[in-house]
Amino acid sequence: MAASAGVTYNQMVVRELSDADADRIFHALADATRRDIIARVAREGLSVSALAQHYPMSFAAVQKHVAVLHRAGLVHKERRGREQVVQARPATLRRAIELLEAYERIWRQRVDGIDRLLAEE
Amino acid sequence: MPVVKSYKDAEALTLTVVAEFAAPVERVWQVWEDPRLLERWWGPPGWPATFERHEFVVGGRCAYYMTGPGGERSRGWWRITAIEPPRRLEFDDGFADESGEPQLEGTVIHGVVTLEPQETGTRMTIVCRFDDAAAMEQMLAMGMEEGITQSAGQIDDLLG
Numbered sequence: 117m118a119a120s121a122g123v124t125y126n127q128m129v130v131r132e133l134s135d136a137d138a139d140r141i142f143h144a145l146a147d148a149t150r151r152d153i154i155a156r157v158a159r160e161g162l163s164v165s166a167l168a169q170h171y172p173m174s175f176a177a178v179q180k181h182v183a184v185l186h187r188a189g190l191v192h193k194e195r196r197g198r199e200q201v202v203q204a205r206p207a208t209l210r211r212a213i214e215l216l217e218a219y220e221r222i223w224r225q226r227v228d229g230i231d232r233l234l235a236e237e
Numbered sequence: 238m239p240v241v242k243s244y245k246d247a248e249a250l251t252l253t254v255v256a257e258f259a260a261p262v263e264r265v266w267q268v269w270e271d272p273r274l275l276e277r278w279w280g281p282p283g284w285p286a287t288f289e290r291h292e293f294v295v296g297g298r299c300a301y302y303m304t305g306p307g308g309e310r311s312r313g314w315w316r317i318t319a320i321e322p323p324r325r326l327e328f329d330d331g332f333a334d335e336s337g338e339p340q341l342e343g344t345v346i347h348g349v350v351t352l353e354p355q356e357t358g359t360r361m362t363i364v365c366r367f368d369d370a371a372a373m374e375q376m377l378a379m380g381m382e383e384g385i386t387q388s389a390g391q392i393d394d395l396l397g
Contacts, residue, residue, distance in 0.1 A: 224240050
């Protein structure tokens with residue numbers, strides 16, 4: 117009974133995690149401006165102000181688009197002097213981050229275990 | 238909230254986790270040094286660890302297995318590369334075959350644990366470095382499942 121409930125929870129959580137990732141990526145790519153930004157920063161790193169010159173919208177609006185791409189893990193940002201340079205993130209790097217996140221969950225659970233143990237005595 | 242921050246460096250394949258405990262450095266060191274305490278938190282929920290060998294000296298080996306819900310065993314080993322009680326521990330962590338021998342081709346994680354006294358207790362910093370992404374994939378074939386099981390436990394707690 118407990119075991120079968122465990123499996124159900126696992127399946128649910130796996131689905132939720134992957135759905136949430138997929139939602140962020142599809143949402144990020146569902147916009148023509150954002151797709152265009154990705155195409156530009158895949159060739160070379162560009163500052164937000166350099167990007168903003170290509171679109172009939174404010175700097176702040178372009179910054180928001182970049183933020184959506186960043187949350188989906190599709191670009192990374194690097195500070196160079198006073199500017200934030202935006203670059204497309206290669207798939208291998210995205211995968212590495214996912215894996216590190218999974219490993220982080222294991223360590224969080226170990227830390228909780230230590231905390232419980234220390235609280236016992 | 239024991240974990241105070243974490244940092245992931247995808248290019249260096251490194252994970253850093255910083256945690257704070259309301260206990261002195263010596264007691265936090267004990268949960269690593271004493272195999273009977275270590276095995277109470279090393280394995281993920283549902284996979285308790287048993288340390289059959291635990292040589293807490295430089296060059297020392299540790300050997301353990303974790304027992305799954307169906308009685309299946311997953312074996313691992315450590316090799317201590319540096320130790321300064323009660324402040325610092327460096328070790329390599331990998332999988333072992335059924336006899337407990339390290340799988341030479343397998344994943345190795347290089348871990349550095351640092352304990353620092355704080356006014357309210359102890360700050361523990363763990364830095365884990367993977368050799369390459371393939372090694373991480375291999376380790377997480379099981380680890381991913383463990384992490385997810387833990388999230389499931391949290392959901393359980395919320396619902397309960």
